[in-house]
Amino acid sequence: MLTCRQATQLLSEKQDRSLFLREQSNLQLHLLACRSCRRYGKQIKSLSQLAKAFRHVDQE
Ligand SMILES: [Zn+2]
Numbered sequence: 103m104l105t106c107r108q109a110t111q112l113l114s115e116k117q118d119r120s121l122f123l124r125e126q127s128n129l130q131l132h133l134l135a136c137r138s139c140r141r142y143g144k145q146i147k148s149l150s151q152l153a154k155a156f157r158h159v160d161q162e
Pocket residue numbers: 105106107109132136137138139
């Protein structure tokens with residue numbers, strides 16, 4: 103089982119690279135059990151979408 107620290111680390115790395123299958127499944131398992139990391143995952147996801155949106159605007 104991952105610690106919250108490892109899980110949040112993986113969540114942020116996931117934005118930049120694709121996770122190994124093993125990391126992915128460990129992370130999923132942790133997220134099932136841990137509500138605060140799920141929330142963190144949602145936040146970081148919407149942040150990166152926001153960042154992408156801004157980048158898109160820059161390119162135009
Ligand atoms: Zn956690």
